[in-house]
Amino acid sequence: MPAKELIRLSGLTKTYGQGDAAFQALKGIDLSINVGEFVAVMGHSGSGKSTLMNILGCLDTPTSGVYAYENIEVQKLETNQRSMLRRHALGFIFQGFNLLARTSALENVELPLLYRGLTRGKRHEMAEKALRSVGLPDKLRNKPSELSGGQQQRVAIARAIVTNPITLFADEPTGNLDSSTTHEVMTLLTQLNREKGITILMVTHEDDVASYADRVVCLSDGNILSDTLNNRKNNK
């Protein structure tokens, strides 16, 4: 099957601040990502990797350049259109989990479905299935404060995949986790990529974590330093 292009960036820049205080986080990124790829974006802090991820995930807007998602020029879309793109095609996993506090795991996972206007029964069913698929079938009623970090991140993954997104964005998904839970979460992501064909873009600064990906893009000072294919350790 010939690789189909999903994401194309050309000359993408992002500048924070204005005038003398302006800081250019991205200095003209050209990148192409195909459907089904598992890409790790690496770099030191301040290299612009998180900025790139946020723009790709439509959480932030570029200053200039072209960002095409499935040939749609995202930078030209209006706020609401970008919301609809997030709602229907994208999923997010954050370093800080970003779950709603005092809200059960099930309700957190149901949240994206609520905005899709699904019925209560359907929401429950899908959310339960997603939580089961991340290995938390018995934590439906638990609130984030009653879960460990790894479990919270798995709830967040369930929330991201419950809508069957085309692309999953993960910003340092293991940043707050210890090595064994890191392995659990990364295995889960790899599975999603393999079994469901979800394209995954992941930001990390750990080589170990990046080694789960097919392809590693290294950023430095707002430019792409290297773009290499991985010899995946679990690619057997």
Place this chain on the structure above:
Amino acid sequence: MTWNAFLIALREIRRNLTRAFLTVLGIIIGVASVITMVTLGDGTTKALQQQISSLGSNMLMIRPGMGFGPRSASAGIPNFTMDDVEAIREQIDNISAVAPVSSSQMGTIYMQEARSSSITGTTLEYFSINNWTLAEGRYFSSSEATSGAAVGVIGDTVRKELFNGEDPIGKKIRVGSSVIEVIGLLKAKGQVGMGDQDDCIMVPINTVQRRITGYTSMHNIGTICVSAVEGTDSDKLVADISSLMRQRRNLQPNQDNNFNVFDTRQIADTLSSSTKTMTTLLAAVAGVSLLVGGIGIMNIMLVSVTERTREIGIRLSIGALAREVLLQFLVEAITLSCIGGIVGILLALVICLGLSQLIDIPFAFNIQINMISFIFSATIGVLFGYAPARRASRLDPIDALRHE
């Protein structure tokens, strides 16, 4: 979409009951205190108005002496006579009734009960001038009045103190050294600032003069009560009566009045202006509590902005539209404000009913103040619940998520 926002808003309220409770509490306190204070102020004013109107409508009282106070009891100033009463009746325009009052404090006895009451000798007109109505029995007839029959009409306090639940009509009581038959019982008027009005016994003036005090002269009328025709200029009436009385008392132009004409409307005016001041004061205090309640609401809303901004970021990042998030916050704010407002009104109702029973004033429900305080707090609640959400929903999702 509206239903959805409603659902999400209610979930969010249920999830953050403490926050919701504190917000609502601010509104409840504000609304309840304003309504309570203004309602009680209104009730007090109403109570005073009722008491004032029980004094008599458009009544003027003419008394010997310079006026109230130290110089009023000057010795040697003559009382009025029945001729004065008749002169006023005939020569002054715009009066509907005139009655002489000859009052004295006397011992009264019925069976074993004895006490001291005010005995008023007067004419039939006195009852209408002073707004008295009969509870039982009858007033004295004109022949009884002329002949000075031994009959009397008693006030409610006299009945309670002397008769111990017995029916007083037809009973004979001893007043001073004579015996009087009770022919009528007056309806109770209650306390007024100047004492118990119901502690009284009214007898024909001739009866006082002939049987009780024993004076045969007509020179013992202490007060003349005059009732003005509705809508009369009472200042002009006071002036007319004054000039007539000066003439009848042979006062020279350089002499001061040795009598005074007192307009009960003055009491009414004074009392109502002082209750108005009180109501204004209460409203001001209540306004402060409303403000404090409002600030409470603002604080809770502002304190939760950080958490809520992050919540907005999360919702936006998983694909909520800005207007969906806004609608949710609006519904939340309106729901909380309305609950607070309604509970506040109900609480005020309970407090007002209880307190007005306790301090014995009529309960005056004031729809206006209920509306005003409700709308004021609800507006603050909605404004401060909605404004931060509006700001946050305009951010890029990532900025909302990173909000510190």
